Amino acid sequence: MTEALEAFRLETRDWLRANCPPGARGPGEIHSGSTKLSFQPDTIAWLESMADRGWTVPMWPEAYGGAGLTLEQTQVLYQEMQAIDARLPLVNMGTRMLGPTLLEYGSESQKLRHLPLIARGGAAWCQGYSEPGAGSDLAGLTTKAVLSGDQFVIHGQKIWTSGAQNADWMFCLVRTDPEAPKHQGISFVLLPMDQPGVTVKPIRLISGSSPFCETFLDGAIAEKSDLVGRLNEGWAIGKRLLQHERSGQGGLGPAPARSRPVGVTIDLEMPEVLNRYATDPAQKASQRDAVIRWQMRSRAFQLTQARMGQEVRDGKTPGAATSMFKLYGASLAQDKQSLTAELMGTQGIGWEAAGFTEEEIGATRSWLASRAVTIYGGTNEVQANIIAKRVLGLPD
Amino acid sequence: MQAVLSEDQMQFKQVIARFFDTHSTMPAVRRLSETETGFDPVVWSELSETLGLPGTHLPEEYGGHGFGPTELGIILEEMGRTLYCGPFFSSAVMAGYALACFGDEAAKIEKLPQIAAGTTRATLVLDDLNHPSKVGRLIKANQAGVLTGTAPIVLDGGSAQAFLIVAREPAGLGLFELSPTSPGVEITLQESIDMTRKIARLTLQSAPGLRLGSVTEQGLYQFWDLISVALAHEMIGGAARLLNDTVEYTKGRYQFGRPIGSFQALKHRCADLLMSLEFAKAATHHAGFCLAAGEETTIYPSMAKAMAADCFMDMARAAIQLRGGIGFTWEDDTHLWFKRAKCDEVLLGAPYQQRARMMDILQEAQDVA
Known part of the structure; x- marks a missing residue:
């Protein structure tokens, strides 16, 4: 690590510790930039101080509300945020999807009109x-x-x-x-x-x-x-935005681990579920095996992300491979919900009732909601078509 | 921790790939698989003398080149990709690592340079090749180092010039050496479904062994991790080749007036196979990086072995299915890969055994934490 980067880390650490309010640490509300919702005072304060430094979108140029950080600096920033359990100050489709697309395709006046507003959390x-x-x-x-x-x-x-x-x-x-x-x-x-x-x-x-x-x-x-872009030439731009969407869903690119989609980083939760619900010794072996199969896929997914992340760092942009992450990340997330629901047994069928804990009802709702992940952002079947065509070169 | 191969390692990979593309063609594989010894001595001396491959991962002080599991993995990946037939895994990997891990200083100084140079083709005799906990149940050594018992499967047992043997001693396990011509040694060639890797059965009746060192339980598990990761590399190499060839086949095979690779059912299967390969590859490379960094008792060697095995087997099944009728003939090469995949899958422990070990390691880590 270079000295300059280490200096940046120390400076960042001090600033974060001084400026991240208690209400912006640990699990909780994240600002979406919407002018139609009200947020907690700490959520707003955190957004404002981060936006002042351009750290809501650290890698964007300063002229558009970012901080012009390098990828390494951004990783340091997120590591330091994680170290104090700070949440992201702002998450929405502007920062994740439209912003990167406008940076690439927008006119100068469009960038100046929209990007700083997105960066400040002034529009969802x-x-x-x-x-x-x-x-x-x-x-x-x-x-x-x-x-x-x-x-x-x-x-x-x-x-x-x-x-x-x-x-x-x-x-x-x-x-x-x-x-x-x-x-x-x-x-x-x-x-x-x-x-x-x-x-x-x-x-x-x-x-x-x-x-x-x-x-x-x-x-x-x-x-x-x-x-x-130009009239009648929006399809290419629209598709490019989808790649940003998928790489976000697949967890590519720098982001604090916690902000990544469900199922991608959670390794310890499954043993917790096991400890709670896999109590019958006669069933333990098959339950363990089901969990370890999921864990293997989850770890391998993370390792592949790390490898591709390294390749992105080496100058390649996320391309058709983002479809692999979307497809596999979605399946992993869904399978995890299904496995949890299976392990919960009859404790996993409560909609709203006294006999079920809040956690159990939450897990059941998440299991239901997880049907969507293999559909939105392009179904798994469409992603498989893209992989077959663009990566394997199979004919139409 | 490394995340991708370095520039040097990429260049090394290219050199190795060229060598095996030239020397391990499918006609050569076919020819060797029909022979009793199953390897080409000329290619063996070339890979030993010109490239020095058997010593890649062995310490420099004992005649090796001092590289690690990643470089060894690169070699095995290319061997797997070309279905190389020869005693590299039995001699360089199994016997070489066993001697390096368990041998006494004198034994390493005397024996390891020959294995590293490829001038001695040794093999490691384990009386069980499924799980480290089962090793030492069949072959016993008395106080004087006299060995009795049976190893049902010895890789390249029919052609090896030296046997290294792990045997149960009155206290613990020991590593011994025997010559194939020693009294009390009976070698019976066995036919394996995998014609590209020869096996034999070894029976010892009061055979006088030379004691080379001690084998601790922990040491045996660590050794097992090293050879399992090496084997995982061979498997992902094979799987990658199968995917490539199968995809090409579906582009060139026409039915209903169009290439069968244009049908969505096949496209989706190929996309799934690609992902399975990418993830198995990530797991395998990471396991190599962990071992190279000296990290012991992690889940990654078992995970790599399990994922690579599942991937290779899936790929081999699909390679037959997607070729249609020709895929299940003797004439087509696919069955050679299918059979190698099956043997690699169970050798050193089937996926379910690897998963059980992973869970043990994870739960132990949790209990400690």
């Missing part, structure tokens, strides 16, 4: 991609945008828009040339959610919660200046 974003008729076949989308003067007028319906009810902005794929082949008539636009043409309706899910919405666009307006 949602993703207008899927439609009732365009799921796995995303390029079949029909939401239409027509240019009228300096504005696009948009008609159509989006679905599975995560967090739309609390979002301030949407990045959206729209059809701008209905005559062109389907991949060539799509544009990537940004639009505010608070306008008469946008209606949001939450969808109740299998677990009872409603993290996803239907979003109806009836004459919604996007400014022409919020067209990212």
Whole structure:
């Protein structure tokens, strides 16, 4: 380790210890940037002090609200945050998905308008991609945008828009040339959610919660200046954003371990579940084996991530391999929930009842919710198609 | 801790790959698998004299090159990829590591340089090749080092020039040496399903052994980890080759007027196999890095052996299935890989045994913590 990096570590350590409020440590609330939600005072204070240093998005350039840190510095920052159990100050689709895409494809004025706001946690974003008729076949989308003067007028319906009810902005794929082949008539636009043409309706899910919405666009307006890239050339940008999404879901790139998706870092939880529910000696051997099989896959997944992470550091960008992480990470997370649910036995069927602990009900809800992970962000089957085509070179 | 191979190691890998691409072609493998000794002495002396491979992982003070499990793993990965036929695993890996781990100073000084140079093709006789806890139940040594008992499976037992033997002594386990021509030694060739790795049965009746050192229980487990990780590398090499060849086959085989690799059922199976390979590879390389860093008693050697075995076996099953009818013929090469995969899967412990060991290590770590 170089001296400069070590100096950075010490300075970071001191600053974090002095500035991370108690309410931003340990498990708890993370700011989403939404202007429609209220947050605890410590959550807000933590966001503000981190944003002042550009540390909500440490690797972005300073001009756009970041701190221009190197990857090594960012890792040091996250290690030091972990050391004091500090939560991330801000997590949303702006920091994880739209931001990196705008850095790559946005115009200078778009970057200056949107990125600093994202970095400060001043806006939450949602993703207008899927439609009732365009799921796995995303390029079949029909939401239409027509240019009228300096504005696009948009008609159509989006679905599975995560967090739309609390979002301030949407990045959206729209059809701008209905005559062109389907991949060539799509544009990537940004639009505010608070306008008469946008209606949001939450969808109740299998677990009872409603993290996803239907979003109806009836004459919604996007400014022409919020067209990212060129007209009818939005498909490539939209796909690039999906790679950022998958690498986030697969845990690639620097991030504190805790902020990674469920199932990726948790190694000790399974033995805990075993100790609690695998108490009958006659059954212990088969329960142990089920758990160790999962553990092996989980560890190997982490090791592969570490290896690919090293390769990303060596200058390769996350490409088709992100599909491997999305697919495998999702399966691992889902299998873990299923295994936990199986080991809980009949203690795992309570929805809301006195005979079940809060933890058991939580685990059951998570098991139900986990059906979604192998579907959203591109189903496992679609990921397998991408791997077969792009990595193995199998023909269409 | 290393996460990826270094530049030097990558270059070494290329040299090794070229050598085995040239010297272990499928026609050569076919030819050798039909012979009794199962190896080509010319290739053996070339890999020993020109490349010095048998001494790669052995200490420099005993004639080795002083590299570690990672470099040895690179060699085995390439051997696995080309289905190399020869006594490298039995002599350099098993006998070499056994002598390095258990031999007395004098024994190491006298014997190890020959194994490192490849001038002596030794093999290690273990009376059980499934689990370290079972070693020493069948072969016993008396106070005078006279050996009696049977080893059902000895790798390259028919062609080895020296036997190193782990035997039960009145107190503990010891390492002994015997010549194949010593009195009381009976070698019976055994036919294995894997024609690319020869085996024999060894029966000892009051055979006079030379004691080379002591084998502690902990030492035996550590030795087992070393050879298991080496074998895991061979398996991922084989699995990678099978995946590559199988994918190519599905691109070139036409049915219904299109390459069968364009059908989604096959695409998804291949994608699954690729992931299984990537993860087994990560586990295996990491196990090598851990051993190279001197980390003892971690879950990784067992995990690598288990995952590599499952991966290789899955891959071999798929290689037959995706080839259709030709896949289960004698003429097609796939059965040679399938049989190697099966033998590697159980050699040194089947996946369920590896998983049991992992769980023991994890739970012990938890109890301590």
